[in-house]
Amino acid sequence: MLREITLGQYYQTNSVVHRMDARTKLIATFAYIISLFIRTNIYVYLIAAFFLSVAIIACRVPFKHIVKGMKAIMVLLLVTVILNMFWTRGEVIFQIWKISITWEGLRIALFMVFRLSFLILGSNIMTLTTTPSNLTDGLESIMRPLKAIRVPVHEIAMMMSIALRFIPILMEETDKIMKAQLARGADFENGNLIKKAKSLVPILVPLFISAFRRANDLAMAMEARCYRGGDGRTKMKPLHYEGRDYLTFLILIIYLAAVICLGYYVPKFW
Amino acid sequence: MKLIVDHLRYEYNKGTQLSVAALDDVNLVLKAGEFIGLIGHTGSGKSTLVQHLNALLTPDSGTVYFDGEDIFEKGYDKKSLRGKVGLVFQYPEHQLFEENVFKEVCFGPHNLGLDRRTVELRAYEALKQVGMEDEYFYQSPFDLSGGQKRRVAIASVLAMKPEILILDEPTAGLDPKGRTELLDRIKTLQKEAGITVLLVSHSMEDVAEYVDRIIVMDHGKVQYDDTPREVFSHYQELEQMGLSAPQVTYILSDLNEKGLVLDQTATTINEAKDTILKCFGMR
Amino acid sequence: MRMIDVSKLVFEYIRRDEDGNVEGITRAVDEVNLHCKGGEFIAILGHNGSGKSTLAKHLNAILHPTEGTVLVDGKDTMDENEIWNIRQSAGMVFQNPDNQIIGQVVEEDVGFGPENMGVPTKEIWERVEESLKAVGMYDYRKYSPNKLSGGQKQRVSIASVIAMHPKCIILDEPTAMLDPMGRKEVIRAVRALNDVEKITMILITHYMEEVVYADRVYVMDKGKIVMSGTPKEVFSRVEELKSMRLDVPQATLLAYELKKAGLPLLDGILTRKELVNELVRLKGQK
Numbered sequence: 001m002l003r004e005i006t007l008g009q010y011y012q013t014n015s016v017v018h019r020m021d022a023r024t025k026l027i028a029t030f031a032y033i034i035s036l037f038i039r040t041n042i043y044v045y046l047i048a049a050f051f052l053s054v055a056i057i058a059c060r061v062p063f064k065h066i067v068k069g070m071k072a073i074m075v076l077l078l079v080t081v082i083l084n085m086f087w088t089r090g091e092v093i094f095q096i097w098k099i100s101i102t103w104e105g106l107r108i109a110l111f112m113v114f115r116l117s118f119l120i121l122g123s124n125i126m127t128l129t130t131t132p133s134n135l136t137d138g139l140e141s142i143m144r145p146l147k148a149i150r151v152p153v154h155e156i157a158m159m160m161s162i163a164l165r166f167i168p169i170l171m172e173e174t175d176k177i178m179k180a181q182l183a184r185g186a187d188f189e190n191g192n193l194i195k196k197a198k199s200l201v202p203i204l205v206p207l208f209i210s211a212f213r214r215a216n217d218l219a220m221a222m223e224a225r226c227y228r229g230g231d232g233r234t235k236m237k238p239l240h241y242e243g244r245d246y247l248t249f250l251i252l253i254i255y256l257a258a259v260i261c262l263g264y265y266v267p268k269f270w
Numbered sequence: 271m272k273l274i275v276d277h278l279r280y281e282y283n284k285g286t287q288l289s290v291a292a293l294d295d296v297n298l299v300l301k302a303g304e305f306i307g308l309i310g311h312t313g314s315g316k317s318t319l320v321q322h323l324n325a326l327l328t329p330d331s332g333t334v335y336f337d338g339e340d341i342f343e344k345g346y347d348k349k350s351l352r353g354k355v356g357l358v359f360q361y362p363e364h365q366l367f368e369e370n371v372f373k374e375v376c377f378g379p380h381n382l383g384l385d386r387r388t389v390e391l392r393a394y395e396a397l398k399q400v401g402m403e404d405e406y407f408y409q410s411p412f413d414l415s416g417g418q419k420r421r422v423a424i425a426s427v428l429a430m431k432p433e434i435l436i437l438d439e440p441t442a443g444l445d446p447k448g449r450t451e452l453l454d455r456i457k458t459l460q461k462e463a464g465i466t467v468l469l470v471s472h473s474m475e476d477v478a479e480y481v482d483r484i485i486v487m488d489h490g491k492v493q494y495d496d497t498p499r500e501v502f503s504h505y506q507e508l509e510q511m512g513l514s515a516p517q518v519t520y521i522l523s524d525l526n527e528k529g530l531v532l533d534q535t536a537t538t539i540n541e542a543k544d545t546i547l548k549c550f551g552m553r
Numbered sequence: 554m555r556m557i558d559v560s561k562l563v564f565e566y567i568r569r570d571e572d573g574n575v576e577g578i579t580r581a582v583d584e585v586n587l588h589c590k591g592g593e594f595i596a597i598l599g600h601n602g603s604g605k606s607t608l609a610k611h612l613n614a615i616l617h618p619t620e621g622t623v624l625v626d627g628k629d630t631m632d633e634n635e636i637w638n639i640r641q642s643a644g645m646v647f648q649n650p651d652n653q654i655i656g657q658v659v660e661e662d663v664g665f666g667p668e669n670m671g672v673p674t675k676e677i678w679e680r681v682e683e684s685l686k687a688v689g690m691y692d693y694r695k696y697s698p699n700k701l702s703g704g705q706k707q708r709v710s711i712a713s714v715i716a717m718h719p720k721c722i723i724l725d726e727p728t729a730m731l732d733p734m735g736r737k738e739v740i741r742a743v744r745a746l747n748d749v750e751k752i753t754m755i756l757i758t759h760y761m762e763e764v765v766y767a768d769r770v771y772v773m774d775k776g777k778i779v780m781s782g783t784p785k786e787v788f789s790r791v792e793e794l795k796s797m798r799l800d801v802p803q804a805t806l807l808a809y810e811l812k813k814a815g816l817p818l819l820d821g822i823l824t825r826k827e828l829v830n831e832l833v834r835l836k837g838q839k
Contacts, residue, residue, distance in 0.1 A: 131657070132657055133656070164657060165655065165656070168699050169651055173364075177364065177365055179321065179326050179359070180359045180364075180365040181365060182326060183352055183357040183359070183427070184352070184377055184378040184426060184427060184430070185352050185353055185378055185381030185382050185430065186377075186381055187381065201367060202365070202367045202377070205367035206365055206367050209412070210364060214651070214652045217647065217649055217652035217653065218652050218655065220615060220647070221645075221647055221652065221653035221655070222655060222665075223615065224613055224615065224640055224644065224647075225655075225666040225713065225717065226637050226641055226666060226669040226717070227669045228637065228669070233669055233671065234667075234668055234673060234677065235674060236660075236664035236668055236674060236678070236681070237661075311732070311734065312702065312732050312734070415601070416601060442730070443729050445600040445759040445798055445799070446600070446759060446761075446799055446800030447600060447798030447799070448600075448601065448798070472732050472733050475803065516803070517802070517803035517804060517825060518807065520825055521807065521825050521828060524826075524829040525829055525832060525833070528833045529836075530832065530833065530836055539806055540810075542807055543807060543810045543811055543814065546816075546832065547811070547816070550816060550836065552816070
């Protein structure tokens, strides 16, 4: 049952974002994330919010799915907000006893919230609209120039792809092994650190052996299907840019230009 | 030893749209010395049920009583329960990890907190019970053949001296002779040690040959709980559930249809042979 | 020309102990002769350790002979230049359903073989569609393999091999890890592909019931071929099969026991229908 968990949380719908080339999405997401960290002010975040909203609407994925990952970092966000709000020096707005809230603190806290949430929402949109195999294809393509300096691009992409394929299977196997050892009276909870580490041996040894066995079988199966490395291979789902990709790149350039202008040249309001 | 399963209910993917009742109000009583077969198609709930019997899974409602005590009550010693309710998973050789066979089999009794002498004595006994020759005791378990590895894994559970031994598809992947040898050994063990054995299996022929009682599960519910003879007489209903009766059941039923008058209740080759010979006036 | 021609095949490997010293030599395959014509369905039967899987791995050049020759579609497996052609002609399906699926989505796995062969994109899609339809898994093409049953996964693997347009398919114990329903699905697919598409099938197994539909059966024991013939011929030798750790279908065993007890049944009963008809015939004679 564990293996039925879908990795990468791909959400199946037909939207212009889904149909975009994986490389476009990868580059756009990367550029977007960087834009959140360079010299920022409130204008930049407003524009960033605007573009994020456009992406959210365009991708046609229900909002609750996009926000799903946020629950995990709620605690982190809260801690960041509190720390920054109360511990930053600056112009004091409010003061109870010894604890003060400053404009600076408020500003930094707010920006932190924007940064983290936009980063997560932005990445979520990418993983929700791109299948894992599409993603690895995109990465392989983007990394191709590195071949010139002898980086084994195809092999890395193939490894990533196989790893993604086997993670659910290995997770399920770990669960099975754990249960089998528990059935023999193993104890993974009690004891000091050393004892707990030792108790992992009956899980790790069989798991590693199993992983090697699978790798061996898989290699044989790949060879039996004429796999001999990246040379001479064609692609079933080749990547190619369409009009919508070029448009997205254009919008991206405009966005980055706007961010740089607003970030560096417009006098700071806040 | 008495295991009572009381209104057990367990759901997968609780609270989501994909929620599935893996166990739907299951009630059973397992007594000492019985040799029981548990059959059902993939997804019928057999593995889920069996993992509740030694508290590896916790039910959503209902409970299990071992010798009168509720095993899911707070403070119940689950480790000691697992020493009494021994569970051998499918492909148990995948759990082997020790440097040698003997140490592997000592793992179980050692975890129960027994003293060194008792642990070693039990390990020796268990290995003998599965027919392992002395020369293999100090070899790495990974150097053994598939069938030998499996016997070591079973010995490692036997070494805890369980009162009930549950085996999930113990013959999976073995060749015909390997299957017969293993099941014969388990039957001998059951008789000699007087323990209860619960055999979870897909193979009707295997089950019919060895057990005294068959429990049939389908979609999380117990559909039949009776002698093999009784259960296989419902072969048409079994087929609806994606199961089948042993070949001999169909052979005898076909013969009956074609006019040969004979007793259809045989479930093994020997019984079928006798029935047919009788019909030809040769017994 | 013969599709497969194995002549005096010997495969030995060196056994080493923990320190790497030579312990001895094991002869996994011992002077095996075997052949197969295009379009045939042959089965290789043997207990675990009989050498059948080792033999199978010679047929698509995964292993090379220590002695003897293996010719696949006329090509010698020892010829380095022909290895990839051989692997395209002789596809292989393995025992573990999970460990031979490479793609994260069914259609991607089926396309993996053609991709390796450099087949143009458009043709890959055509092959994927026809292969999946041939095994009845076209509706599942966008599924993740993790959501499939064992029988379905094996059918996908068969499709992945078909997509390479092989002349023959070798199946190495494809049903050993499946439940009865899964086993039926896979054998049904194998028979259909052999009957309809006329693909040569070589089935390696230890399940007797799967072998009754083969054209010819080879039985292996301790690395040697000890019996060969049609299923009827081979299964009538019940005692010999039992001594080799093998079994026969229940119908055959029952017929054998009845014969031993004095009923004059015909030889070579393989299925329950045959047994029932024979018994009815005998009863009618009385």
